[in-house]
Amino acid sequence: xxxxxxxxxxxxxxxxxxxxxxxxxxxxxxxxxxxxxxxxxxxxxxxxxxxxxxxxxxxxxxxxxxxxxxxxxxxxxxxxxxxxxxxxxxxxxxxxxxxxxxxxxxxxxxxxxxxxxxxxxxxxxxxxxxxxxxxxxxxxxxxxxxxxxxxxxxxxxxxxxxxxxxxxxxxxxxxxxxxxxxxxxxxxxxxxxxxxxxxxxxxxxxxxxxxxxxxxxxxxxxxxxxxxxxxxxxxxxxxxxxxxxxxxxxxxxxxxxxxxxxxxxxxxxxxxxxxxxxxxxxxxxxxxxxxxxxxxxxxxxxxxxxxxxxxxxxxxxxxxxxxxxxxxxxxxxxxxxxxxxxxxxxxxxxxxxxxxxxxxxxxxxxxxxxxxxxxxxxxxxxxxxxxxxxxxxxxxxxxxxxxxxxxxxxxxxxxxxxxxxxxxxxxxxxxxxxxxxxxxxxxxxxxxxxxxxxxxxxxxxxxxxxxxxxxxxxxxxxxxxxxxxxxxxxxxxxxxxxxxxxxxxxxxxxxxxxxxxxxxxxxxxxxxxxxxxxxxxxxxxxxxxxxxxxxxxxxxxxxxxxxxxxxxxxxxxxxxxxxxxxxxxxxxxxxxxxxxxxxxxxxxxxxxxxxxx
Amino acid sequence: xxxxxxxxxxxxxxxxxxxxxxxxxxxxxxxxxxxxxxxxxxxxxxxxxxxxxxxxxxxxxxxxxxxxxxxxxxxxxxxxxxxxxxxxxxxxxxxxxxxxxxxxxxxxxxxxxxxxxxxxxxxxxxxxxxxxxxxxxxxxxxxxxxxxxxxxxxxxxxxxxxxxxxxxxxxxxxxxx
Numbered sequence: 001x002x003x004x005x006x007x008x009x010x011x012x013x014x015x016x017x018x019x020x021x022x023x024x025x026x027x028x029x030x031x032x033x034x035x036x037x038x039x040x041x042x043x044x045x046x047x048x049x050x051x052x053x054x055x056x057x058x059x060x061x062x063x064x065x066x067x068x069x070x071x072x073x074x075x076x077x078x079x080x081x082x083x084x085x086x087x088x089x090x091x092x093x094x095x096x097x098x099x100x101x102x103x104x105x106x107x108x109x110x111x112x113x114x115x116x117x118x119x120x121x122x123x124x125x126x127x128x129x130x131x132x133x134x135x136x137x138x139x140x141x142x143x144x145x146x147x148x149x150x151x152x153x154x155x156x157x158x159x160x161x162x163x164x165x166x167x168x169x170x171x172x173x174x175x176x177x178x179x180x181x182x183x184x185x186x187x188x189x190x191x192x193x194x195x196x197x198x199x200x201x202x203x204x205x206x207x208x209x210x211x212x213x214x215x216x217x218x219x220x221x222x223x224x225x226x227x228x229x230x231x232x233x234x235x236x237x238x239x240x241x242x243x244x245x246x247x248x249x250x251x252x253x254x255x256x257x258x259x260x261x262x263x264x265x266x267x268x269x270x271x272x273x274x275x276x277x278x279x280x281x282x283x284x285x286x287x288x289x290x291x292x293x294x295x296x297x298x299x300x301x302x303x304x305x306x307x308x309x310x311x312x313x314x315x316x317x318x319x320x321x322x323x324x325x326x327x328x329x330x331x332x333x334x335x336x337x338x339x340x341x342x343x344x345x346x347x348x349x350x351x352x353x354x355x356x357x358x359x360x361x362x363x364x365x366x367x368x369x370x371x372x373x374x375x376x377x378x379x380x381x382x383x384x385x386x387x388x389x390x391x392x393x394x395x396x397x398x399x400x401x402x403x404x405x406x407x408x409x410x411x412x413x414x415x416x417x418x419x420x421x422x423x424x425x426x427x428x429x430x431x432x433x434x435x436x437x438x439x440x441x442x443x444x445x446x447x448x449x450x451x452x453x454x455x456x457x458x459x460x461x462x463x464x465x466x467x468x469x470x471x472x473x474x475x476x477x478x479x480x481x482x483x484x485x486x487x488x489x490x491x492x493x494x495x496x497x498x499x500x501x502x503x504x505x506x507x508x509x510x511x512x513x514x515x516x517x518x519x520x521x522x523x524x525x526x527x528x529x530x531x532x533x534x535x536x537x538x539x540x541x542x543x544x545x546x547x548x549x550x551x552x553x554x555x556x557x558x559x560x561x562x563x564x565x566x567x568x569x570x571x572x573x574x575x576x577x578x579x580x581x582x583x584x585x586x587x588x589x590x591x592x593x594x595x596x597x598x599x600x601x602x603x604x605x606x607x608x609x610x611x612x613x
Numbered sequence: 614x615x616x617x618x619x620x621x622x623x624x625x626x627x628x629x630x631x632x633x634x635x636x637x638x639x640x641x642x643x644x645x646x647x648x649x650x651x652x653x654x655x656x657x658x659x660x661x662x663x664x665x666x667x668x669x670x671x672x673x674x675x676x677x678x679x680x681x682x683x684x685x686x687x688x689x690x691x692x693x694x695x696x697x698x699x700x701x702x703x704x705x706x707x708x709x710x711x712x713x714x715x716x717x718x719x720x721x722x723x724x725x726x727x728x729x730x731x732x733x734x735x736x737x738x739x740x741x742x743x744x745x746x747x748x749x750x751x752x753x754x755x756x757x758x759x760x761x762x763x764x765x766x767x768x769x770x771x772x773x774x775x776x777x778x779x780x781x782x783x784x785x786x787x788x789x790x
Binding site: 147 | 702703704705706708709712715716718719720721723724726728744745746747748749773775776778780
């Protein structure tokens with residue numbers, strides 16, 4: 001927890017930047033009802049508007065910018081302590097509930113972890129009955145081919161259809177009114193370990209989807225499907241020759257070392273790129289003005305670095321692609337020749353920020369490698385890169401090249417055991433998405449504080465089996481806490497306040513115009529905090545650990561509701577928590593050593609909790 | 614390969630393919646193969662046991678004579694189990710089932726509980742033919758001898774009773790609110 005003096009300073013800083021308000025807004029009890037636009041920090045803007053009416057949640061992150069910001073302002077720091085449960089729903093599945101519901105026209109849409117059942121819930125009737133449920137064909141084999149629990153990060157909505165991915169590598173379109181399948185397209189090959197867990201987005205009548213399987217030696221890709229037919233419009237691989245990765249005339253990337261012919265192939269020994277990973281299992285964002293889609297790519301395969309000497313482009317990278325064609329426009333490889341399983345798939349949040357007297361169109365990214373990157377989203381220039389968690393593997397990021405200055409003593413090699421690398425392979429942050437509020441100009445970031453030892457060994461590629469070749473036990477990071485929910489200023493690269501948690505904060509954030517930020521914890525607390533000060537206003541112990549992301553909507557009764565999944569799992573539940581491993585209910589396991597008592601505080605679950613005043 | 618192993622494999626194929634591939638098992642020929650193949654999923658034991666249930670056959674059918682059973686030629690052979698431990702790493706079993714079989718994306722072997730049967734024959738089958746939750750089929754990709762050594766290793770891993778977890782006095786410092 002941050003000190004009181006630090007919080008006062010934080011509030012003062014936040015308000016010094018406020019414009020439009022006639023007085024100090026932190027003491028104005030009526031501010032919840034004033035127009036939000038009047039109270040944004042000067043020069044601060046979310047790049048694209050909230051999708052649909054303010055009272056709906058039509059996209060995974062609420063908008064194309066991945067802001068997870070809502071204009072709803074009924075719930076405020078003053079009244080948040082009186083939040084209570086309105087209703088609940090059991091999803092019927094006990095595995096990791098990452099992702100979030102959608103809310104469109106008084107209907108809530110939920111996609112469960114495998115077997116990826118979709119539910120349409122009627123919010124307009126007492127008792128929230130189902131309108132329909134959709135149970136897709138979904139190959140059981142996928143359960144054992146998914147590295148990190150059988151999660152699904154949510155659905156997209158457009159043109160009266162719900163689009164989502166199945167763990168077994170299919171993308172489906174379902175009629176939002178009837179629940180009938182409209183089309184189904186096979187995108188991944190389970191035999192080669194390709195699964196799909198990410199939430200698609202719809203851009204200009206195309207559904208954008210990407211592959212999982214960075215631990216299985218896949219060749220990662222992102223693809224666009226026609227919303228009406230499901231036919232593939234384009235597919236771009238992230239490793240391989242320029243033709244396949246769609247590097248061509250539009251590629252004008254910022255750093256010289258990223259320019260050259262077929263770098264996605266020549267930065268690998270021999271044919272190793274063919275099993276080189278670079279999957280797209282995280283969040284997508286889109287800038288309508290630049291017509292660019294932004295996505296990260298996963299770790300290279302295998303983890304054993306000695307089997308893939310070179311930069312291993314374009315793995316562990318942030319890529320900007322033309323939304324119409326998939327052509328790459330710029331690339332920032334956050335971890336060239338990644339040695340630590342630092343995927344770059346975390347969300348890219350698109351905002352305009354005042355930096356050194358100028359308004360910059362930026363992309364803000366909290367990387368697994370522990371650095372926050374503030375990047376010019378038109379050019380790929382790194383404006384700022386600062387560590388946001390305890391980090392000891394690098395001496396910083398060289399802004400003249402964009403490359404990290406890695407410390408030799410933290411660099412693994414086959415036959416050498418490296419100890420105490422921070423952050424661990426789970427990253428300073430993982431899939432749990434951050435939120436941004438234009439009112440405070442701050443990012444709200446769920447983080448991990450873990451470290452690891454790393455020992456690599458030779459591994460053979462065997463299709464459909466893990467392609468890892470390393471052992472990397474994890475432990476708590478310095479300071480005696482294992483996670484922190486923090487407010488972060490991406491114009492300076494500094495933390496403003498933080499709430500320390502006993503476990504990694506593996507669920508996402510939501511921030512509202514009411515000045516309240518919401519998040520859940522692995523040990524099952526759902527919390528509301530003051531967005532300006534970080535003061536915890538309210539908390540409720542939900543039925544299972546939270547790895548999902550809160551959303552907010554206006555109900556048919558005009559009230560503001562906040563919804564969150566409770567269902568521990570994902571990589572945290574599966575690989576670390578031992579006994580609460582979510583994948584296999586028939587397993588009885590030793591307690592995990594990284595989070596030794598987590599199973600005391602929570603157990604499997606699969607719930608939706610909905611709260612209101 | 615020893616003739617006995619050939620015969621045992623034949624019985625296994627019979628179980629997997631509903632009596633199509635094997636000619637030296639009259640019970641399998643008689644059409645109980647499907648039932649046989651499924652029995653291993655429910656009884657937690659040897660999936661081939663049902664082959665011997667001649668009383669299930671219509672009167673007049675030829676009797677099978679003796680039960681079919683897969684026996685590990687390396688049962689109790691520590692050296693073979695040691696080679697199995699190396700194969701467990703070489704064939705990437707370790708990254709699914711965890712170091713020492715502690716469990717990861719695939720099930721643990723330390724709990725002594727077997728979803729598809731824990732007898733040597735059932736474990737052999739699981740490795741040979743794969744299992745529906747994603748366990749790949751290794752039959753024909755590695756040798757049967759290697760599968761038996763893996764079987765010996767995997768079956769040696771259940772060493773502690775994990776039934777009860779008692780939390781008293783075991784908690785880390787809680788720094789949150």
